[in-house]
Amino acid sequence: MPSSRPNKTLAELQRWRRTRSRRRWYKRSFRLQVMLLVGLLLAGMLLAQGTYLNHRKAEIISSQMGERALAVAKTVASMPELIDAFDADDPASVIQPLAERVRRETGARYVVVGNNQSVRYSHPVPERIGLTMVGGDNARALEGGESYVSEATGTLGSAMRGKTPVRDEAGNIIGIVSVGFMLDRVAMDIARYNSLGWTLVALMIVLGFAGAYWLSQHLKRVILGLEPYEIARLAMEKEAILQSIHEGILAVNREGQITLVNQQARWFLGLADEHILLGQPIREVVPNSRLQEVLKYGQQEFDQQMWLGDHPVVVNRVPIIHEGEIEGAVATFRSRREIVDLSQALTQASRDVDMLRAQAHEFSNKLYTISGLLQLERIDEALTLIHQETKRAQAQMNFLMRHVADTVLSGTLMGKLTRARELGVMLEIDEQSSLGCPLTPTGQEVMMSVVGNLLDNACHAALHGPSDPPRVRLFFTDLGEQLLIEVEDNGPGVPTDHAESIFSEGFSTKAGQHQGLGLALVARLCRQHGGTVTLEDGELGGACFIAVLNRSLCAADTGTSSSVLS
Structure with missing residues (x-):
């Protein structure tokens, strides 16, 4: 019968929750709040991380395309036949086939070779050979001799270009090589790679909301189906009950550290309210509490006499057992003096009853004696x-x-x-x-x-x-x-x-x-x-x-x- 009482109490509480007046469930449901908060937090983190990673991926792809264009340009500029062609009567006839072959093999949009005046010797569109290169980004290569990557708009559109100068055997700049990959193609490559990343982010968000839903269900079961405001109310009620009862209560965890102490226990120990007891080892606060033995052996002890501070008390000690494991112990203290006073009062009341009974018996005997004397007409003796x-x-x-x-x-x-x-x-x-x-x-x-x-x-x-x-x-x-x-x-x-x-x-x-x-x-x-x-x-x-x-x-x-x- 004692073990069924908590289940009955829980059932009553759950029945009360089902029959209480309906309120704004979307504001009161703990499960929905947990699912939304955890899901939105996870979604925000994943979106932020996905945005950053995809941005970095785009930068890396763009950088790799530029480095690729520059590497192709350097390779073309170092080809001996290309350098020798600059001294020919018709450089374009030699350079154009060479450049087109490289363009097809590398997948570049164009491989343009020009002289030191930016006049083209090669171009994917043959009609544009002999015209001046467009974009205005050749100065660094022709004048400074740098090899670099730039973005500019040419006759074929916006492109990412790798540019490097062409030098003769004496090291003089005699021309320029420009290898380009169109930006729209770069964007397509970036979009293709990023689409996989965003797909994974979306999938993780879905899984995150599913996990948040499972977590909310689990937490709801752990807290016995109660809402936060109900837990807060129960906690306040429990605290009020613990502090108002006339018995002292001490609870410890499995390590023997104090986890609960009420006002009456503080009074027994002679400690002020501001004295910190929570977390203190029970052996240091109450050396003779025997709660360590209860934690060790799991044996209940009832109506044991001991001294708590300067007060003789009667103590009960019980272990806290969860799923077969001892999680802590609780001791309750009653003042023995109060018990003695109550016993004394009861004894005194019993004595008073005995005295009244004795007095009634005494006067009853005397009344019987007087009645007998009167019946015998011995009035003088009765008087x-x-x-x-x-x-x-x-x-x-x-x-x-x-x-x-x-x-x-x-x-x-x-x-x-x-x-x-x-x-x-x-x-x-x-x-x-x-x-x-x-x-x-x-x-x-x-x-x-x-x-x-x-x-x-x-x-x-x-x-x-x-x-x-x-x-x-x-x-x-x-x-x-x-x-x-x-x-x-x-x-x-x-x-x-x-x-x-x-x-x-x-x-x-x-x-x-x-x-x-x-x-x-x-x-x-x-x-x-x-x-x-x-x-x-x-x-x-x-x-x-x-x-x-x-x-x-x-x-x-x-x-x-x-x-x-x-």
């Missing part, structure tokens, strides 16, 4: 019993009214007197006892706990002591700057070797479970309210406990104090 009981109860009531200004404490003492009488213990309240000022609400709770626990322990000790009858004496006063409570009994006393540990939580000389809480609670209350509790030898032969509390537990003096002490 005497009534007067005795009234006198005793009135004496106790008058004493408490005169010496105790706080009605809650008076009621507590009346209940303890009745309970002690039911147990067969003589509970005496010293005649010098007095509480002249009412108590604050906190003071009432503290006094009830301190007086109640000390009297209960004293009655228990007296019942198991060697003396008969069992006796307990109570003294209290608010004279001076502090409240003083003294309780002694005629029980066996406290062994010397237990004197130091008797106020420790969990230590008890009584048999059974849930013992060792009363005196520890008394000691803690005394420390919290500016006092202390000590153990001495009593005049009755048993133990004597003296508790001291700060007078701030008393309310401001009123007319009640004077009426009580008068």
Whole structure:
């Protein structure tokens, strides 16, 4: 059953998503956003890269065509028969066939040879032989003797030309060779090569959008079909829950580093909110957390007692397991003091019920006795019993009214007197006892706990002591700057070797479970309210406990104090 709860919660969340009001899906769909963002980003990168690469490819092809034209021109210019032809009576008759043969073999659009006056000796169109070369880009070769690549428009159109001078054996420039490849052909070659590149870019864009769609589907499954705003809301809700619960929570990853800590855990550790804990090794922050052992062995531990900072706590430790692997561990802490306080409150309520039951039983017995005396017509004896009981109860009531200004404490003492009488213990309240000022609400709770626990322990000790009858004496006063409570009994006393540990939580000389809480609670209350509790030898032969509390537990003096002490 516990394992089905997360699936049920997830199903409820998904059902809520399907039935929620429709909104602008193209703005809210995480899957579409991821697909568009990743796809457009990838498309932009591919287009930019394709543009750059194709531009570089065009430059390289153009450069290669120019270098090819220049290489052909240099080859033609260095041919001996061509150089010798310049001295012939009709150079064109020798150079024209030679140039055309080279043009056909190299695939050039034209191979034009001219003299140092730019007059053609060869041309693909024979009618143009003997005319001046067109383009105006021969000066660098004829005047400077350079070999270079240029772009110019000639009689056949715009072309990329390789030009080089023709030199005789003495090194003199006697002519020029111009080899050209038409720019439209270069553009066609560039387009042919670039078309493959753009086809690959388009294919990669299509694959990129397909991958983006798959990625969006995968991410959607990973985040359990939730939209980003839903994840943000759940994260805020989780954070609010973690910080508001009353238990301290610590979580670590598989390396033992803290990944989560809430406010209550910080309070247990005594750390401020700005103190950085995330990422810290758990061994350095809480050496006794035992989360490393949970990570190592994967064993759950429940209701273990330990100290977290200065606080006794009850801790649960569980591993975080995903697909059979331990991914981390979580520890939750509950204050043991709060548990003790709750147990003490329940115990006190149970005691109050027992006292009321005992009081009802006692008065029921007396009423039966009076009823029997009346039925036997022994009226004088019945009246005497009534007067005795009234006198005793009135004496106790008058004493408490005169010496105790706080009605809650008076009621507590009346209940303890009745309970002690039911147990067969003589509970005496010293005649010098007095509480002249009412108590604050906190003071009432503290006094009830301190007086109640000390009297209960004293009655228990007296019942198991060697003396008969069992006796307990109570003294209290608010004279001076502090409240003083003294309780002694005629029980066996406290062994010397237990004197130091008797106020420790969990230590008890009584048999059974849930013992060792009363005196520890008394000691803690005394420390919290500016006092202390000590153990001495009593005049009755048993133990004597003296508790001291700060007078701030008393309310401001009123007319009640004077009426009580008068």
